[in-house]
Amino acid sequence: MADAALNAPARSMTEARGTKPKRALSGRNIMIYGTLIMFSLYYLLPLWVMVMTSLKGMPEIRMGNIFSPPVEITFEPWVKAWSQACTGLNCDGLSRGFWNSVQILIPSVILSIVVASVNGYALTFWKFKGSDIFFTILIFGAFIPYQVMLYPIVILLREMGLYGSLWGLVLVHTIFGMPILTLLFRNYFSTIPEELFKAARVDGAGFWAIYAKILMPMSLPIFVVAIILQVTGIWNDFLFGVVYTRPEMYPMTVQLNNIVNSVQGVKEYNVNMAATLLTGLVPLFIYFISGKLFVRGIAAGAVKG
């Protein structure tokens, strides 16, 4: 080597430099990727079984090979789950629950985020006497188990004349989302320099103008985080949906349960699987379209306490 270098000094410019490149198949890599692949398989397996089962006919399912792909692909279970499966007397499938859920979801998400973000804004920039105590009490709400409050809220809603209505459930979702969302927004807003707020006040902007024109446009990531948290939380909610609404307003989760757990007749596994997948699509979709913003916002909201 030394001889070669001496004999051909001109070549030294083109020779490889830096650390030696690692081999792709080193022992370390095999360990890491092997472990990762094993875990992915483990977590993907149920999904695989669900998708495969939902694409099979009942005779094929009865043969028992739950891991094998369908011999004959059929989309009939999906159609049935969406529009024909029976819950009680209604035989219009999950579609009714889907639209109910959408009707519950949209006002709940908007209302809870508007209320919580204004809360967080006021608690950060417009501190009043006792605002810290107010915040502590609000956060304390996040640690009280839901079950404790179920019945008192039933009474409360009844007295307000909202029991069993869509708006009653919207109100419940807004209240239960408030502690954690307020914390999220307050933490995010407290990373915004106070001088910006002062400058806006000198510029003559009031409470709402500062919120809408200065802070909101700066806080897109945290709003995305809040939307994701609320959409998944409210969409997946079962307990409040079943307690505070009437059967014709049941959200998709409750209806899914009613389809899967119906005791009459044969258990149609393929329809159940398709129904479950359909119910899970909305949160999944939200995660996929906003993954990057979500991580950014969570990181930003977690900086200061």
Place this chain on the structure above:
Amino acid sequence: MTNSIEVKDLTLNFGAVSVLKNMNLNVAEGEFVVLLGPSGCGKSTLLNCLAGLLEITDGQIFIKGQNVTWAEPSARGIGMVFQSYALYPQMTVRGNLTFGLKNARVPRDQIEAKVARAAEILQIGPLLDRKPAALSGGQRQRVAIGRALVRDVDVFLFDEPLSNLDAKLRSELRVEIKRLHAQLKNTMVYVTHDQIEALTLADRIAVMRGGIIQQLAAPQEIYNRPANLFVAGFIGSPSMNFLHGATVDGGRAFRLGDLSLSLEGYEGGTVGSRDTVILGLRPEHLVVQDQAEPGVTIPAMVELDEPMGADSLVWLKAAGTQMSVRVPVERRMAPGTQVHLKVDMAKASLFDAKSEARI
């Protein structure tokens, strides 16, 4: 001259902590007043009170003769420039400049005219459609000044506007602010902890400590005749030399151990005989010479010299105290050399050691 700003008996408490104590301050129309002091002296707090961003505990604030003690910041006729620029990041420079005008519902054609004028004065015309993130620190601060400028306010408030800039830009913008003041002739109140900024910009400086104005006077007055020991030590770099001694002979001489200095020519009040006084001598008011002159010079031994480019700073031991003297840079002095420091009593300051006030 009429008063542009009048602060009467202003007191501010945060809970049990008293931040500003019974403060009185009058700023004349078109005057440039600098609030100077160490961190935590209440200078920024006072500025925030003037701006209406902090509710005061007691007292009154008048701007242009109007009692604005409880007025909203936007209704006070003030514009404010912040240390961190505080530009709205999602808006363009134009958006930043016009935000306040739009809030005040100024007609569109007037907004255009005001922005054009501010852009011309501050030379930010080409930047109008950029976002703050695309500007340098100096440009950002210029836009921040522009935001105050477009609103046609009577009073400009500056809260350490140059502290985030590097040294070169800082001196450039300092000159620019001074030029701006000469051009606009607005009243300006400027907070800083940098005494160079204070000395160069101010018509009058208010030196603050612990929520109290220690001295409010023209820069030269503050520099030459500091009202108390704190002001004397805070202003000037390197700091004033202090000799702890006594006055004897009915106030005709200063005595420290074997050393005796004649107080003839001292400009101040009646000195009298006092047991504990402090004699303050600025490093640039002492002259190094080889010959002793009784009653006028202090014998000293050179410890160190620091050439600083334009001149050099010599550290000496004299009368048991460490002292510094500014000398021409050609004059190099070896450590250990015995010299004599000639005192110019007309430029010296005497303080009572107990009350710390100037005699």
